[in-house]
Amino acid sequence: MLNDAEIVKQFKPKPIVEVAKSLGIDEQYIMPYGSEITKIHADALKQATKQNSGKLILVSATTPTPAGEGKTTTTIGLGQAFTRLGDSVCLALREPSLGPCLGMKGGATGGGYSQVVPVDRINLHFTGxxxxxxxxxxxxxxxxxxxxxxxxxxxxxxxxxxxxxxxxxxxxxxxxxxxxxxxxxxxxxxxxxxxxxxxxxxxxxxxxxxxxxxxxxxxxxxxxxxxxxxxxxxxxxxxxxxxxxxxxRDALHPNLVQSLEGTPTFIHGGPFANIAHGCNSVLATKMAMHHAEWAITEAGFGFDLGAEKFFDIKCRLAELDPAAVVLVTTVRALKMHGGMDRQHLTTVNTEFVKAGLENLDKHIESVQLFNKTPVVALNRFADDSDEEIAIIRDHVEAKGILFAESNHFTKGGEGAIELAEKVKIAVEQNRPFKPLYELRDSVVDKIKKVCKAMYGARDVAFTKEAEVDLHHVEHLKLTGLPICIAKAPSSLSDDPLLHGRPRDFQVTVRNIQVNAGAGFLVVLTGKIMRMPGLPKEPAATKVELLEDGEIIGVS
Structure with a gap:
């Protein structure tokens, strides 16, 4: 198969002004940054459209592993599938950060035949x-x-x-x-x-x-x-x-680009749901809903981090309620959660798949805690076996949960048609979301409810520093704010080495920071840092600027 850069060269993007106009956005609100990127003025939300309130779809995932789950790629592929079905759709994604782009994670524009373009500009400085x-x-x-x-x-x-x-x-x-x-x-x-x-x-x-x-x-x-x-x-x-x-001033206005298949895509706001609230901007999400019948957004890392904050912080503050939730997983990820060594993930092994299903089960339960029922999307890799996928499908469907195998990486929107159809079924069964905690709960109770219900913790311990922070919160009379827990992304616990579905563990809260302007409290757990480090061989070592001005190695 061609690499991501070679795939992108096969497609010719539409002029971005045409993409904006296809959403019904008036020209006075279009602020182009060249031919492939534009900002859309926030006042475009005041523009009357036929629908004004498209159905919102949330894409999240099981606990992330080095094997990859593909939330962004799945979100893009799903959007392209809706486009192929003739539906009005718009994506709302998070902006990539230079740190992970040049560090361990690499870019955040999707992959294969489910990418947003221009890849290099989005992943590097974008619109500033x-x-x-x-x-x-x-x-x-x-x-x-x-x-x-x-x-x-x-x-x-x-x-x-x-x-x-x-x-x-x-x-x-x-x-x-x-x-x-x-x-x-x-x-x-x-x-x-x-x-x-x-x-x-x-x-x-x-x-x-x-x-x-x-x-x-x-x-x-x-x-x-x-x-x-x-x-x-x-x-x-x-x-x-x-x-x-x-x-x-300019940063507040959402950025509009497109996928390889021309699906309009707003990309605006920061990532890092392990150390921040991890959602794209409210303006971008509402812009997508305002101008299309379907709006698809993402929240990560796993559902326990990004999606919990999406519901308990973003949905509360912006009065949003997703019509459906997609939970992405992979055969490789479940094998790792089942205890398989990373070096052998391409080897067919049904026992490790079965052992890893408990991580998927916990995330399904977590979605249900918000009064939602997920559609489980199996992001297929080339070396996945039909037997392994059948085990996952049978396990999920036995719970009465919709399941779809998705080949959007190799087939683009066509490969996600089954997923799009299952999402439409799920929308018909939608119920209003229920928050995990009430704002009137004490800060300690909010933290305990998230840690016990969402992570599966036995208890929560507070350091002396955290107890001092609690007194500050009470003194400021800000106990009614929602909480944003910063936690290891690679585990349901605050210990990054505990995979699968850890049980009988304790979460340690070491600090509580007041983000009064943002409107939430940041709860630091375990050894989590809000400044990541670079790996031994960062992705920056693979980036090159060619003589013709093309940048390679950023994807």
């Missing part, structure tokens, strides 16, 4: 949204230190600054640093550190903002630290909100 978010975040950081340097009229306690710098790159050496060295002219020495841009509160604020007014209010209400008298200090006190809005 991540750079704008990084600059806005770091303007806050610079303003805090500058304010202290010039007299500290707000009485900010440098020891209690909670705001961190960010960059869109994996760099473990920046997780903890010392600032202000070099004498009194260089500022006040203090401890600090960097998170990756996708995990920043500014990213979450941009993703959850309904419009510019909402964006302004969220920025104003962002907590940056505490005074010497333990009073909270917010961004509004720095007087820089106008500058922040200026930096984020």
């Amino acid at each position: 949204d991540f750079h704008a978010i990084t600059s806005a975040n770091n303007l806050i950081s610079a303003s805090i230190d500058n304010h202290i340097y010039h007299g500290n009229a707000l009485n900010i306690d440098p020891r209690q600054i909670v705001w961190r710098r960010v960059m869109d790159m994996n760099d473990r050496s920046l997780r903890k640093i010392v600032l202000g060295l070099g004498g009194k002219m260089q500022g006040i020495p203090r401890e600090g550190g960097f998170d990756i841009t996708a995990a920043s509160e500014v990213m979450a604020i941009l993703c959850l903002a309904k419009d510019f007014e909402d964006l302004e209010n969220r920025l104003d209400n962002t907590l940056i630290g505490y005074s010497y008298t333990d009073e909270p200090v917010f961004v509004k006190a720095l007087g820089i909100t106008g500058a922040l809005l200026a930096l984020l």
Whole structure:
């Protein structure tokens, strides 16, 4: 089979303005970035359309493994299948982060015959949204230190600054640093550190903002630290909100591209559901729903992380309710969860498949906790055997769950027709979603409900630092916010080495961060870091710029 880059060369994309107009978007809202990418002004949501409220489909997956599950590829393939069936459809995906693109994960534009284009521009700088978010975040950081340097009229306690710098790159050496060295002219020495841009509160604020007014209010209400008298200090006190809005002006507008088969695709907002809320922007999702009869979006890593936050944070705040949920898995992933060594995943082995089904079972149960019934999508690889797939199909259908084998990687939309048809059946059986916890629950109870119900934990332990953080949350009267748990993505537990369906484990909460502007509390568990590191051989070593200007190795 051809590689991803060779496949892309077989397709000629439509002019992006034509794609936008095919959605019924008026030309006054189209802001082109060349012939293949455009931003769509947020005011396009005010434009009257025939439908105005397309059915929303959520795609998530079982616990991720190095073998790959393919949420984004499946989402794109499913969208292309709807296009082939003659339906009005639009995708709403997350923007790739440079860190994983040049690190371990690689690009985030799909694969095979289910890709969105232009691959290199989307995976690298795209329209500059991540750079704008990084600059806005770091303007806050610079303003805090500058304010202290010039007299500290707000009485900010440098020891209690909670705001961190960010960059869109994996760099473990920046997780903890010392600032202000070099004498009194260089500022006040203090401890600090960097998170990756996708995990920043500014990213979450941009993703959850309904419009510019909402964006302004969220920025104003962002907590940056505490005074010497333990009073909270917010961004509004720095007087820089106008500058922040200026930096984020263009970034707020969703980006529109297309799949290889011409399916319109909004790509807007950050990834990383293990350390952030992990959803694309509310504006992009609503834009897709506003302009098409079907809107398909994704949430990852596994359902326990991305989809839980999609329901408990995004759906609450944006008043969304998916009409169907697709749960993606692979034969390879289930073999790994069953205990098979990664080096032997291409070998047919039904026993390891059977042993790994318990991970799939837990995610099916988790979907049902939200009052939804999933469609299980088997993302087929070339070396999967019919016998292995039959075991999974029989197991799923015995539970009364819809199952579809999907070959979208090798066949594009045609290979996902069965999945699209099963999704349409599932929509007819849809019920309103039910959140996992109530906002009026205590913070401790919210955390315990997610950890016990979604992860299968026996109990939750809180460190002394976390208990201090809880007191801060109570003092700020923010106990009514939803929670965003940061956890190891490769396990249902907070221990990344526990695969399958761990039981009788305890989750350790070490910190609770207040993201008042975003509107949730970040709960850090286990040893999770909000600044990833690069692997021994990062994907950056495979990227090349050719003499004709073509970039290869980014996919």
